[in-house]
Amino acid sequence: MKTILKYFLFVMVLVVSSCDERIIEFEIRKTYIDGYEYVDLGLPSGIKWAAYNVGATKPEEYGGYYAGGETEEKTDYSLETYKWCNGSDDTMTKYCADSSCGTVDNKTVLDPEDDVAHVKWGGAWRMPTKAEQRELLNKCSWEWTTLNGVYGYRVTGPNGNSIFLPAAGYRSERWEVNMGHDGYYWSGSLYSSYSSLAYYLCFYSGNQYWNNNTRNRGQSVRPVCK
Numbered sequence: 001m002k003t004i005l006k007y008f009l010f011v012m013v014l015v016v017s018s019c020d021e022r023i024i025e026f027e028i029r030k031t032y033i034d035g036y037e038y039v040d041l042g043l044p045s046g047i048k049w050a051a052y053n054v055g056a057t058k059p060e061e062y063g064g065y066y067a068g069g070e071t072e073e074k075t076d077y078s079l080e081t082y083k084w085c086n087g088s089d090d091t092m093t094k095y096c097a098d099s100s101c102g103t104v105d106n107k108t109v110l111d112p113e114d115d116v117a118h119v120k121w122g123g124a125w126r127m128p129t130k131a132e133q134r135e136l137l138n139k140c141s142w143e144w145t146t147l148n149g150v151y152g153y154r155v156t157g158p159n160g161n162s163i164f165l166p167a168a169g170y171r172s173e174r175w176e177v178n179m180g181h182d183g184y185y186w187s188g189s190l191y192s193s194y195s196s197l198a199y200y201l202c203f204y205s206g207n208q209y210w211n212n213n214t215r216n217r218g219q220s221v222r223p224v225c226k
Contacts, residue, residue, distance in 0.1 A: 033225050034123030041157025043139055047132050049163050050223040054120050060150040062168035062179070065218030068186055068198040069095060069110055071119040073218070078173045082216040089196035089214065101195040110188040117188075117223035127188035128224045130199040130210070137201070137208055144205045151180055153203055163222075167204070171218030181205075184219040 030037055037051040055064025055073070064073050070083050080087050084094040085102065092102030095110070110127065112118045118126045128136075136155060143154045145164075152166040169179030178184075182204045191197035197212040200219060 034121065034125065036121050036125065036223070038225060039157075039161050039163050040159070041136075041140060041155075041161050041163070042159025043135055043157055045132065045135055046226055047128070047135070048225045049128075049136070050117075050121075050125070050225070051163060052222075053166070053168070054117055054221040054223060058148075059164040060147040060152070060166050062166055063220060064116075065168075065171045066116045066186070066221055067218055068190075068215035069114045071114065071116045076174050077171045077216055077218040079214070079216050084215070085196070092195050095190045095215075096195040097190070097192040098195045108190045108192050110190075115188055116221055121223055124225045125223045126225070127186060127221055130187045130189035132224055133185070133187050133199070133201045134210055137210060142203070142208050151205075152183060153208065165203070165222065166220075168220045170220075178204075184213075184217070186219045186221050190215075 032038065033048065038048040039051055040048050052059045052061060053063030056062065066073065067077055067082055074081060079085060079089060085092045090101055094105060095107045096102045096104050097106050097108060115127050139158060141156045145154050147164045150166050152164055154162050154164055156162040165183055165185065167181055167183045169177050169182055170184040171177070183202065185201040187199045187201070189199045191199060191212040196214055198215045199210065199212050202209055202211050
């Protein structure tokens with residue numbers, strides 16, 4: 001069952017001038033589904049995007065890094081440690097539609113038990129599909145900016161509401177890569193033409209695009225809900 005809560009926070013601002021002293025009251029609206037804050041961007045699909053990443057509590061926090069189809073962080077993001085293969089990109093044991101990549105099961109979307117957004121947040125939360133990430137790219141405006149000193153994009157929807165995606169970089173083997181410069185956000189959709197890959201949303205200060213890469217990399221996850 002999905003639980004939706006709406007909180008209204010009233011902030012009092014004191015404005016002082018040489019002539020008068022005025023109190024201005026304005027409203028900050030926060031909305032929650034199953035205990036996690038979301039933002040309605042007014043997208044045609046009706047999808048609601050979470051206000052922060054899995055593993056974070058604020059929009060500007062990087063949060064956790066997860067390999068595609070794994071639900072826990074680790075110190076080594078290599079094929080040798082990847083849960084769904086036997087040490088190489090041609091030995092996939094789950095989510096494989098190409099016999100050259102491993103054991104074929106024709107799964108191209110993560111099961112709920114392998115979806116880190118659903119496992120960590122529960123309820124109706126899940127990782128976005130490739131189509132939902134494409135909608136975010138095509139239907140929103142993107143502005144490179146900072147939030148509390150953290151670089152990333154303010155993504156503004158058709159209704160004027162926005163989310164912030166921090167440039168959290170990614171983890172490859174034991175390395176931290178491009179943190180503070182680029183963002184890499186997994187979808188829950190697998191690349192069927194070469195099954196060791198999965199789709200993700202990528203950006204840097206000059207561009208935002210949609211791509212695919214090896215599932216063993218540790219990347220950010222921004223959940224969605226409907």
